[in-house]
Amino acid sequence: MTDSKRYVRPYGDTTGDGMIQTSFTLPIPFGPKADGAAQQLANKMGMDPAMVVHSHPIGDDFTFFVVYGSVKHLVDLDEVKVVEREYPLLSPAEVNTTLKKVLRRKLVVVGGCIGTDAHTVGIDAILNIKGFAGEKGLEYYRELKVVNLGAQVSVPELVRRARTEKADAVLISQVVTQRDAHILNTQEMSAAFREAMGDKRPLLVAGGPRFDPLMAAELGVDRVFSRGTTPGEVASYLVHAMQAKKGVAA
Amino acid sequence: MALLDLDPKVVATARELAARAAEPVVSIAKAHTTVAVERATLRLAGITGADSTHRAGDVPWVNRVIDTVREQCGLEHGVVLPAFHALKQHNLGTLTELAEATAAGQIQFKVPTGKDLTAARKAATSAVARGIRTVDRNRAQRDKLITRLGDPAQRPWIYLIVATGDIDEDVVQAQNAARAGADIIAVIRSTGQSLLDYVPEGATHHGFAGTYATQENFRIMRAALDDVSKEVGRYVRLTNYASGLCMPEIAVLAGLQRLDMMLNDSMYGILFRDINPIRTFVDQRFSRQVHARAGIIINTGEDNYLTTADAVDAAHTVTVSQLLNEHFAHEAGLPDHLLGLGHAFEINPKVPDSFRLELAHALLARELFPDAPLKWMPPTKHMTGDVFNGYLLDGFFNLAGVLTGQSILLVGMMTEAVVTPFLSDRDLALQNVRYVLNAAGNLAEDFRPAPDGLIVKRAHQVLGEAVDLLERIVDDGLLNAIADGTFGLMKRPADQGKGADGVVEKAEAYFNPASEMLEASND
Numbered sequence: 001m002t003d004s005k006r007y008v009r010p011y012g013d014t015t016g017d018g019m020i021q022t023s024f025t026l027p028i029p030f031g032p033k034a035d036g037a038a039q040q041l042a043n044k045m046g047m048d049p050a051m052v053v054h055s056h057p058i059g060d061d062f063t064f065f066v067v068y069g070s071v072k073h074l075v076d077l078d079e080v081k082v083v084e085r086e087y088p089l090l091s092p093a094e095v096n097t098t099l100k101k102v103l104r105r106k107l108v109v110v111g112g113c114i115g116t117d118a119h120t121v122g123i124d125a126i127l128n129i130k131g132f133a134g135e136k137g138l139e140y141y142r143e144l145k146v147v148n149l150g151a152q153v154s155v156p157e158l159v160r161r162a163r164t165e166k167a168d169a170v171l172i173s174q175v176v177t178q179r180d181a182h183i184l185n186t187q188e189m190s191a192a193f194r195e196a197m198g199d200k201r202p203l204l205v206a207g208g209p210r211f212d213p214l215m216a217a218e219l220g221v222d223r224v225f226s227r228g229t230t231p232g233e234v235a236s237y238l239v240h241a242m243q244a245k246k247g248v249a250a
Numbered sequence: 251m252a253l254l255d256l257d258p259k260v261v262a263t264a265r266e267l268a269a270r271a272a273e274p275v276v277s278i279a280k281a282h283t284t285v286a287v288e289r290a291t292l293r294l295a296g297i298t299g300a301d302s303t304h305r306a307g308d309v310p311w312v313n314r315v316i317d318t319v320r321e322q323c324g325l326e327h328g329v330v331l332p333a334f335h336a337l338k339q340h341n342l343g344t345l346t347e348l349a350e351a352t353a354a355g356q357i358q359f360k361v362p363t364g365k366d367l368t369a370a371r372k373a374a375t376s377a378v379a380r381g382i383r384t385v386d387r388n389r390a391q392r393d394k395l396i397t398r399l400g401d402p403a404q405r406p407w408i409y410l411i412v413a414t415g416d417i418d419e420d421v422v423q424a425q426n427a428a429r430a431g432a433d434i435i436a437v438i439r440s441t442g443q444s445l446l447d448y449v450p451e452g453a454t455h456h457g458f459a460g461t462y463a464t465q466e467n468f469r470i471m472r473a474a475l476d477d478v479s480k481e482v483g484r485y486v487r488l489t490n491y492a493s494g495l496c497m498p499e500i501a502v503l504a505g506l507q508r509l510d511m512m513l514n515d516s517m518y519g520i521l522f523r524d525i526n527p528i529r530t531f532v533d534q535r536f537s538r539q540v541h542a543r544a545g546i547i548i549n550t551g552e553d554n555y556l557t558t559a560d561a562v563d564a565a566h567t568v569t570v571s572q573l574l575n576e577h578f579a580h581e582a583g584l585p586d587h588l589l590g591l592g593h594a595f596e597i598n599p600k601v602p603d604s605f606r607l608e609l610a611h612a613l614l615a616r617e618l619f620p621d622a623p624l625k626w627m628p629p630t631k632h633m634t635g636d637v638f639n640g641y642l643l644d645g646f647f648n649l650a651g652v653l654t655g656q657s658i659l660l661v662g663m664m665t666e667a668v669v670t671p672f673l674s675d676r677d678l679a680l681q682n683v684r685y686v687l688n689a690a691g692n693l694a695e696d697f698r699p700a701p702d703g704l705i706v707k708r709a710h711q712v713l714g715e716a717v718d719l720l721e722r723i724v725d726d727g728l729l730n731a732i733a734d735g736t737f738g739l740m741k742r743p744a745d746q747g748k749g750a751d752g753v754v755e756k757a758e759a760y761f762n763p764a765s766e767m768l769e770a771s772n773d
Contacts, residue, residue, distance in 0.1 A: 025674045
């Protein structure tokens with residue numbers, strides 16, 4: 001019955017009450033006027049009635065607020081668009097068997113952080129044998145050959161290594177997002193692969209906490225993974241994509 | 251007071267093994283120099299500025315000189331002999347003029363002999379001595395300010411990070427943080443900097459997830475903290491990073507601008523930035539000698555092991571790294587009171603008894619290094635974006651910190667791994683610390699873990715595992731252990747990694763007045 005619901009409101013303690021809580025800071029001194037200002041902002045955000053349940057000064061020029069209230073907005077579930085996982089989740093053993101059958105050789109994965117990004121935590125969580133969230137990383141998979149280039153890999157270097165390693169898939173990670181560095185770097189990367197290798201380019205996969213999976217086309221990559229992605233999901237996707245590729249070729 | 255009843259013999263064995271593991275690496279470090287050590291030496295001798303006309307953008311003059319000397323006569327005798335010989339030959343007043351002439355192609359460097367050699371040695375020694383005197387004066391000035399303004403009223407000292415990318419914004423945030431209770435301000439570096447083989451110049455406004463470490467940025471921030479120190483009535487310390495490919499140079503700049511603490515780990519660059527192991531050990535030794543002279547507290551990076559490996563399984567690698575860091579630091583002349591050995595609260599909160607395990611690990615560090623200003627670092631790996639849960643976790647982190655007598659507390663942010671902290675996140679984080687300090691700051695007085703309880707047993711177990719691992723490292727050799735992925739699961743062979751081409755074996759007649767003065771001051 002929940003599945004058939006089209007319109008929903010936030011749930012505080014009663015169905016349909018629309019209750020939410022939020023907190024924010026305004027650049028004004030603490031006092032009754034500040035509370036009034038917070039109230040006004042909450043109203044404009046669609047909270048009505050809004051209760052400023054807490055405020056306190058941060059230094060002389062700022063005030064912090066906690067606000068509870070009911071939002072008048074409705075969520076239309078029919079308008080919600082997300083990328084649903086388009087492939088089945090496989091265990092490492094299933095990944096290995098399928099790859100062996102489909103490729104009859106190891107699948108080569110080249111990964112790294114491109115641009116000035118030195119945060120290897122994401123790529124390492126996916127590639128290192130240690131893995132993430134209780135799942136072993138791609139290095140653990142017998143039928144995967146993993147080349148982790150680490151941090152601050154230049155795009156030409158990535159293309160060169162992908163070529164020499166005969167990479168089937170290239171995984172890049174972007175953690176730093178200041179001034180959209182993650183987007184620009186990824187676009188530069190996908191353009192370089194298109195230019196250098198055309199249709200023969202490897203599968204391109206971008207990952208990072210601030211990526212939106214809907215951005216794949218805009219970024220020029222085949223798949224985007226966001227926050228919380230586990231190595232198993234990536235491995236399963238690679239299998240799925242390889243099968244699709246082989247299917248087309250055959 | 252000792253609560254863990256550690257066997258002094260086991261502790262002594264652990265230290266002895268660390269010393270044995272480190273010994274071959276120290277020999278290698280002594281036998282080599284690097285482009286970064288030579289640049290650091292010239293910076294002590296007074297070179298400043300950058301070549302703004304170079305097509306690659308601002309290239310520091312020091313890089314131009316070192317690169318040209320290396321090309322023309324090699325660096326195995328050190329840079330100062332050819333540099334100061336050329337200075338005299340061409341009748342130039344300063345090293346910066348020499349750099350300009352070098353860039354213009356007017357200088358042919360050579361290693362001097364005979365009388366020229368004696369003259370170059372003398373000139374270089376007196377120039378470097380001037381730099382060292384500045385470092386000494388800064389140290390005296392820090393002592394004077396601490397006497398006048400005082401240290402923080404409480405332990406642990408409260409350490410807060412600013413990281414806007416723009417030094418001017420950093421100043422605003424840092425001064426506000428000090429007013430709100432921070433005792434130490436760390437300016438996080440731009441994410442790209444550790445792999446730059448030069449130090450950028452001037453005030454900078456466009457860093458990525460941090461602000462470039464430059465001499466001018468150091469000066470600006472230290473001056474701003476001096477102002478706010480007067481206002482809040484305590485000496486607010488400044489921290490930056492002597493890590494990456496420019497470790498020695500940044501150490502020198504920190505000494506010249508009176509920074510107070512520097513991140514400086516013996517193996518971090520190797521493991522987490524894939525910097526060549528030899529380069530790292532050579533650079534690290536020189537940079538630590540400079541820190542020792544400058545009275546700068548180093549902060550080591552053991553937290554990093556726990557973010558890549560499991561914090562329970564890898565607990566002993568933290569202890570091993572602390573012992574190695576301690577040995578390398580002592581060897582470079584740093585006394586215990588300048589050893590901010592690191593560790594972190596990174597056990598998965600879903601593990602049963604995770605808090606008791608954290609207490610065991612934290613107490614072990616405290617009792618192994620009783621006189622070191624230990625740096626206690628907050629959870630990051632298990633901060634999920636659920637800020638409410640994160641706030642609770644940070645509260646337990648703070649409690650563990652006060653209960654186990656940690657010295658420097660890096661304030662945890664509930665927005666860790668979500669966004670760079672809001673003004674309000676920092677304020678809430680400081681409230682969290684203040685509450686715990688106020689409610690439980692003296693709880694250590696009443697805290698006696700049961701002699702046969704989990705905490706004591708766990709501490710003994712971790713120390714035992716650390717000794718076992720150290721034995722394996724001694725057998726295998728530290729460089730091989732690093733190559734095999736013993737630490738943080740990264741495999742780093744000694745002949746690979748970034749910056750390897752900047753390592754130079756010293757000639758018999760190698761001369762570096764900075765090394766000589768720094769070695770002498772450590773005796």
